[in-house]
Structures are given as C-alpha cells and as structure tokens.
Amino acid sequence: MKTLLALCSVLLLTGRCSAQTPQKCQTPRLLSGSISLSTQDDQVWAVAKYIYDALGQRIRLWETGHVQNKSLYVDLLFLFKKGVVYTIDDRNQTCQKNPLSDQFHPFHIPHNASLQSQVILGGSSSRKEGLLVNTWKGDVPEIGGKYLATVTGFGCFPVSMLYYSARTGWIATTYFNAVKGIGDPEQLNPPPFCPAAETEDQKLDFFSAFF
Amino acid sequence: MKTLLALCSVLLLTGRCSAQTPQKCQTPRLLSGSISLSTQDDQVWAVAKYIYDALGQRIRLWETGHVQNKSLYVDLLFLFKKGVVYTIDDRNQTCQKNPLSDQFHPFHIPHNASLQSQVILGGSSSRKEGLLVNTWKGDVPEIGGKYLATVTGFGCFPVSMLYYSARTGWIATTYFNAVKGIGDPEQLNPPPFCPAAETEDQKLDFFSAFF
Numbered sequence: 001m002k003t004l005l006a007l008c009s010v011l012l013l014t015g016r017c018s019a020q021t022p023q024k025c026q027t028p029r030l031l032s033g034s035i036s037l038s039t040q041d042d043q044v045w046a047v048a049k050y051i052y053d054a055l056g057q058r059i060r061l062w063e064t065g066h067v068q069n070k071s072l073y074v075d076l077l078f079l080f081k082k083g084v085v086y087t088i089d090d091r092n093q094t095c096q097k098n099p100l101s102d103q104f105h106p107f108h109i110p111h112n113a114s115l116q117s118q119v120i121l122g123g124s125s126s127r128k129e130g131l132l133v134n135t136w137k138g139d140v141p142e143i144g145g146k147y148l149a150t151v152t153g154f155g156c157f158p159v160s161m162l163y164y165s166a167r168t169g170w171i172a173t174t175y176f177n178a179v180k181g182i183g184d185p186e187q188l189n190p191p192p193f194c195p196a197a198e199t200e201d202q203k204l205d206f207f208s209a210f211f
Numbered sequence: 212m213k214t215l216l217a218l219c220s221v222l223l224l225t226g227r228c229s230a231q232t233p234q235k236c237q238t239p240r241l242l243s244g245s246i247s248l249s250t251q252d253d254q255v256w257a258v259a260k261y262i263y264d265a266l267g268q269r270i271r272l273w274e275t276g277h278v279q280n281k282s283l284y285v286d287l288l289f290l291f292k293k294g295v296v297y298t299i300d301d302r303n304q305t306c307q308k309n310p311l312s313d314q315f316h317p318f319h320i321p322h323n324a325s326l327q328s329q330v331i332l333g334g335s336s337s338r339k340e341g342l343l344v345n346t347w348k349g350d351v352p353e354i355g356g357k358y359l360a361t362v363t364g365f366g367c368f369p370v371s372m373l374y375y376s377a378r379t380g381w382i383a384t385t386y387f388n389a390v391k392g393i394g395d396p397e398q399l400n401p402p403p404f405c406p407a408a409e410t411e412d413q414k415l416d417f418f419s420a421f422f
Contacts, residue, residue: 033334040251042381121332121342122368123244123389129366130389131333131342155340157333170253178334178341 022115022134025156026108029054033178040169043068051182057081057104058188077190078206080104085204086194095194101203107158109149113138116148121159133159140165233329233345236367237319240265244389251380254279262393268292268315269399288401289417291315296415297405306405312414318369320360324349327359332370344370351376 031052038045046065053059057080065072075088080100087096113136122130132153139146145165151158158175182188242263249256257276264270268291276283286299291311298307324347333341343364350357356376362369369386393399 028334028336031334034330040253042251119245119387120389121385121387122344122363122370123239123242123366123391125239125389125391126366128343129363129368132339133333152333152340155334155337157340159333174332176330176332178331178336180334180336 022118022153024109024111024113024136025151026106027151027156027158028180030182031178031180032182034176036174038172040171046072051187052107053182053188054106056188060187077188079190084199086190086197088191088194090191093193095191095197096200097194097197098200098202098204100205102205109136109151110138113149118153131159233326233364235320235322235324235347236362237317238362238367238369239391241393242389242391243393245387247385248276249383251382257283262398263318264393264399265317267399271398288399290401295410297401297408299402299405301402304404306402306408307411308405308408309411309413309415311416313416320347320362321349324360329364342370
C-alpha cells in the first residue's frame with residue numbers, strides 16, 4: 001500500500017495519476033475547430049468552423065447548413081466585451097451589427113455541474129481506438145434549461161454538448177478537428193467595412209444568431 | 212515526390228500510411244462494451260451492456276433505462292442462427308422465448324455505404340486528446356430507412372449510429388467502453404431454465420425487443 005501511495009505521489013507530481021480523475025476543467029482558451037449542430041425537431045442541421053478566444057471573449061463562426069429546409073451560409077463575429085455580433089458578407093463588403101443580449105460563457109465545466117459518467121468512446125484494447133471522456137450535467141435555472149457536456153479526459157477539449165430548454169428543445173452539438181491556438185488572429189477583428197454599420201434594434205443571443 | 216512515394220510505400224507495408232485512409236471495415240467479431248440509446252421523441256433513454264459474437268451470431272444485452280417514463284430493466288439474449296430471443300429473469304429463474312423476425316446484421320460498414328466525413332473528435336494538439344473517426348452514410352431501402360454510422364479510424368470500433376425510419380424517427384446510439392473479446396462466453400448460452408420455455412406467438416425484431 002505504501003509503495004502504491006509513493007508511486008501515486010510520483011505520478012501525481014508528473015501529472016499521470018491525476019490526469020484520469022474527472023475534474024471540472026477549462027478548455028484551452030484559444031481554440032480553432034469545427035462543430036456540427038442539430039435540433040430535436042430536425043429544423044436545423046449545420047456545420048460551422050470556429051475560432052474561439054476566451055481571453056478576448058470573441059468567437060468567429062462560418063456556418064453552413066439547413067434551417068427549415070432552406071440552405072444557409074452565415075459568417076458571424078461575436079464580440080462579447082463590446083456586446084455586439086456582426087453578420088459579415090465578405091463578397092458584398094457589407095455587415096449587419098446587432099446588440100448581443102447574453103454574456104460570454106467560456107467553455108468550461110461550471111462549478112455546480114455534477115459528473116454523469118466517465119467512459120471511453122470506442123474501445124480500449126489498443127492505442128488510438130478510443131477516447132477517454134468525462135460527461136458533466138447541470139441546470140441553467142434562469143431559463144429552465146439543462147445540459148450534458150462531454151469533454152476529453154486529457155486536455156479538456158469539448159466533444160459534445162446536449163442542451164435543452166423549453167424554447168429550443170434538445171440541441172445536439174459535436175465538436176471535432178480542434179487545435180489549440182488561433183491561426184489568424186485578424187479574423188477575430190471586424191473587417192474595415194463593419195464598425196461603421198448602424199446597429200440594428202433587434203438583440204440577438206448566441207443561439208438565435210445561429211438560426 | 213519520389214521520396215514521398217517511397218516513404219509511403221514503406222509505410223503502406225507497415226500499415227502506417229493506409230491506416231488513416233477511410234476504408235469500409237468490419238468491427239472486431241468478438242466485442243464487449245456498453246451503449247447508450249435515445250429516440251428522437253424522448254420516449255426512450257437507455258444504457259445497455261452488451262456482448263457481441265459475430266461468429267456465432269449471438270448478442271446478449273443487459274439494458275436499464277426509461278421507456279415512456281417507466282423504468283426498465285431487461286436482460287435479452289438474441290440467438291440469430293436459431294431465430295429466437297430470450298427475455299431472461301435470473302432472479303425468478305424464468306424466461307420468455309420469442310421468434311426473431313430479422314436476420315443477424317454484423318456491425319460492419321456495408322459495401323454500398325458512402326463516406327460522409329473523416330474527423331477527429333476532440334482535438335489533435337496532443338496525444339490522447341482526440342479520436343480519429345470515419346462516418347459512413349447509407350440507406351436501408353427495404354424499410355425506407357437511412358443511417359449514419361461512425362467508427363474509429365483505427366480498429367473499426369463502433370462509436371455512434373444515427374438510424375432513421377418513418378416508424379421509429381431518429382434513434383441515436385453511442386458505443387463506449389468496448390474491449391475486443393468476450394469475458395464469459397457462457398453468457399451467450401441460454402441459462403438452463405430457458406430452452407424449455409414455450410415459444411410465444413409474437414415475433415420480435417432487434418429494436419422492438421429493446422422497447
């Protein structure tokens with residue numbers, strides 16, 4: 001037993017023993033990748049590339065998909081510190097500017113979440129055949145919502161999110177092809193033709209900007 | 212270019228170059244693991260441990276969950292070669308025996324499936340933070356169904372299945388904690404009190420036995 005404890009102490013110091021214990025964690029603060037998103041009523045199927053900057057509270061999204069059987073392409077830049085979202089049309093060099101109604105929510109596991117499960121997606125008989133993930137559940141009481149958030153056991157990369165509110169029903173999001181960091185930070189600044197756009201009256205939140 | 216081709220030839224021979232090219236593949240023929248399963252209408256949420264024997268065409272399932280807001284625990288043994296499914300009650304040593312209406316479908320990617328995408332779930336900036344998966348799509352014309360099947364790029368372990376038919380709507384299945392092989396092959400034989408059970412009239416297929 002003493003040997004095991006001593007071994008664990010060494011491994012804890014090197015991060016190898018603690019790494020598999022489910023911990024509420026924070027995803028990398030700078031992240032680039034893709035998501036797929038679908039709603040329970042089949043009205044929305046979309047895939048988006050994203051750049052995520054938790055330090056500057058900025059998110060850029062290039063989304064393609066179908067909303068109510070209509071094709072959709074939308075390029076969005078959320079600047080949460082400034083409380084605005086730009087809908088960018090690069091081809092026509094035009095921009096729509098709306099006030100943002102919600103605060104920035106960094107992708108981390110909230111302190112009041114509780115562990116639902118720790119599993120290996122796929123298999124564990126050989127290397128590369130499986131992925132250790134932790135799934136956390138929680139409530140969003142201010143809107144009567146709830147969520148299941150799955151992140152990688154190593155690195156805290158988002159893997160999937162199942163979010164429910166009475167207004168939206170279930171929204172399922174899968175995260176893939178993520179890399180730490182941001183290739184081109186300029187894409188998190190509004191293009192030159194954007195800041196001059198007049199601010200629309202309609203406030204948007206993160207999800208309503210999508211749909 | 213020649214150097215690259217030569218390098219790839221070497222890697223092909225060692226399996227390193229070909230391993231990442233999406234190939235229609237067959238999952239391990241003996242597999243143990245777990246699945247979670249939910250239906251689009253929220254009527255079914257279930258988790259099941261399974262043993263899968265593609266050689267003997269046998270599947271054992273221990274399922275717990277909720278069907279139409281009622282709790283469920285069911286222990287099923289599918290013997291496809293014999294065309295029967297046993298619903299086993301170990302505590303009371305009783306057994307229900309129903310004819311099976313469908314054939315065994317080994318979990319492989321069918322020859323007429325087409326590649327939907329190859330992505331890394333999670334991230335790829337460090338080891339253990341992501342999982343290379345291939346998603347295949349296809350139709351089941353005899354019942355007007357369609358599916359999206361995701362398997363690991365290495366090892367062909369099932370990861371998820373999204374199956375649609377007009378009768379069922381979407382059924383989402385996630386596969387996890389899989390290991391190659393079967394710990395206790397006896398669990399794929401009916402317990403002694405089962406074979407004597409009278410066969411019920413009602414034919415069951417794989418999904419209707421679940422629900």
